[in-house]
Amino acid sequence: MGVTLADVARRAQTSTAVVSYVINNGPRPVAAATRERVLQAIAELGYRPDRVARALRAKRSGVIGVLLPDTANPFFASLGQAIEAAAFDAGRLVVVGNSGFDPDREEAYLHAFLDSRVEGLVVVSARHSPRALDALASAPVPAVYVHHAPPDTLSAVVLADNDGGGRLATTHLLDHGHENVAVLAGPDDAGPVGARVAGWRRALAERGVPEHRRVRSRSAFTRAGGHASMRRLLEHKARPTAVFAATDELAVGALHAVAEAGLRVPDDIALVGFDGVPETAFTNPSLTTIGVPAERMARSAIAGLDRAWQGHERPGGEEILPVSLIQRASCGCESPTSR
Amino acid sequence: MGVTLADVARRAQTSTAVVSYVINNGPRPVAAATRERVLQAIAELGYRPDRVARALRAKRSGVIGVLLPDTANPFFASLGQAIEAAAFDAGRLVVVGNSGFDPDREEAYLHAFLDSRVEGLVVVSARHSPRALDALASAPVPAVYVHHAPPDTLSAVVLADNDGGGRLATTHLLDHGHENVAVLAGPDDAGPVGARVAGWRRALAERGVPEHRRVRSRSAFTRAGGHASMRRLLEHKARPTAVFAATDELAVGALHAVAEAGLRVPDDIALVGFDGVPETAFTNPSLTTIGVPAERMARSAIAGLDRAWQGHERPGGEEILPVSLIQRASCGCESPTSR
């Protein structure tokens, strides 16, 4: 290490400016012969431009800051990985931060990212702290919200069709003949999961299911939460025959609770999850779930940043990507096809 | 944004040097009164040092490069998150790259990291490409290998006790009275999983289990691989009564295969996994597994980098952290305690 532009220029018998022009297909033209000499010198010396120096001068660091709530959660893990891959394919690196749902940590990361002159931000968060929001709104770089967005942001937003997915899952269970479709919801009805619950409610309303049969059980978004939440449902006086778990984590916990109670899925309780994380193909029984297109969301997010960098178009715009029903065993479908 | 050192200096009626000295508890002393003025100016202007400029001049970027095989795998996901958290607590950010087990990608990331002047590298990889190894060996910054290390490296190494864990898992199954303990291995016996298989073999040898009862089934390290691999074992003429899956991913796939075949865990087949990823607490039945101390490994890795930065001590040294048996239902233990 340690080969600089100046070294290359010396060896190619030219100036640093010309070398820079060659590297960047610079703002000025370079004679073919000279370009050749420069390229050769670069190859011979094994020169690689210093991204730090470049970032300082050109204000383009080539780094994207990615803020995630919790990579230990498989859904956020796949989303994070997809974002990282999409960024790399676009020639950028990502710095990542796990907020662990802690607003202070979220803000600390945001500032650290900005101090590092990230070129753009991808924010995946279940909820946003007001201070973090301020920091984002006044950030000198474009941001894209993925999975969830604050009420009225000017930034680009990429969401899954959570409401539609909730409706899809619920309708599917109703189509199996169930009349008592409960929902495993989060601690409150805010955010993306809130929209899923709204979809559930809408489906029930459309089919004329009476209010008192619309049972909702709340818990934290963890497997343990889903476990406890399902256990509560099982003890409910009017035990539901079908359950829509608003995240796969909840569903996996629920599956475990049902087995523990000596009941069977889908015979005693049919279950549908939401997220489409890989592990659901291998639960016991395999889990029917709503597939969220993590890769497409990631590509859209990076594309959104690209748009903001390129043009001066309106950066904003909300994109809602379609979800899909992944039919497996837990809902009662006989022939599990997709895995 | 855009407050610079010079702005602060101007407002505090001093020079940029003094401001820098204050910020860094600089190499030179500053009078108490002046320090006070500077601190006040910093607060009033909301100044935050530019990490890029600092990195260029001081050669300390405050960023650690983390290379992982595949964050979609829960084990690597937790390891990655733990590393990120430990780094943040040490005041550093991480750039992460998922190689997807692809040597070219691994090398590309490594170079990109180095170009970005990362201050240190944490390499988690199942196998290493020769070229990547070269790049690492000649890197101008310290590296720590986690989970797996190349044969004779000079860098620090943090491993789990894979061999001991393999033995622990196997012995536990033998103690349950099983005489036919097969293993679900990886595509070959290299790397950390190879050591786990070696531990299995050692345990069997110690108990005098004859060669022909030491059945090993190979597959890729995926749930689908574990599924196929277990299916093969079930069709084996001498079907084993117990199986040690060398990773939790394999175990989860295996669990599914057993259920599909209409058999029961642990009654027909006892099963023990390896990694201790969170989801194993919620499989059906819950999975007995070998807990790998991901957080401790992460902290050790960061500590290793710290050591390399601080002193000029021998950077090398191999640390092997103990693993633990997490008893749950899949091995046949009646009372599942830890979750």
Place this chain on the structure above:
DNA sequence: ATCTCCGATCTAATCGATTAGATACCTTAG
């Protein structure tokens, strides 16, 4: 033959923070 103009190149300022060398002031020793 002289004037333009353009492509190719070089010189040098710049991004923002760090830090060695120079300088100014003050105290203490001789």
Place this chain on the structure above:
DNA sequence: CTAAGGTATCTAATCGATTAGATCGGAGAT
């Protein structure tokens, strides 16, 4: 009262790449 030494500051070079402005030579126009 001056020399020596220490403390607090300031000036300016530096890290490596980018790019605007200056310079130069040659092709084409008149």
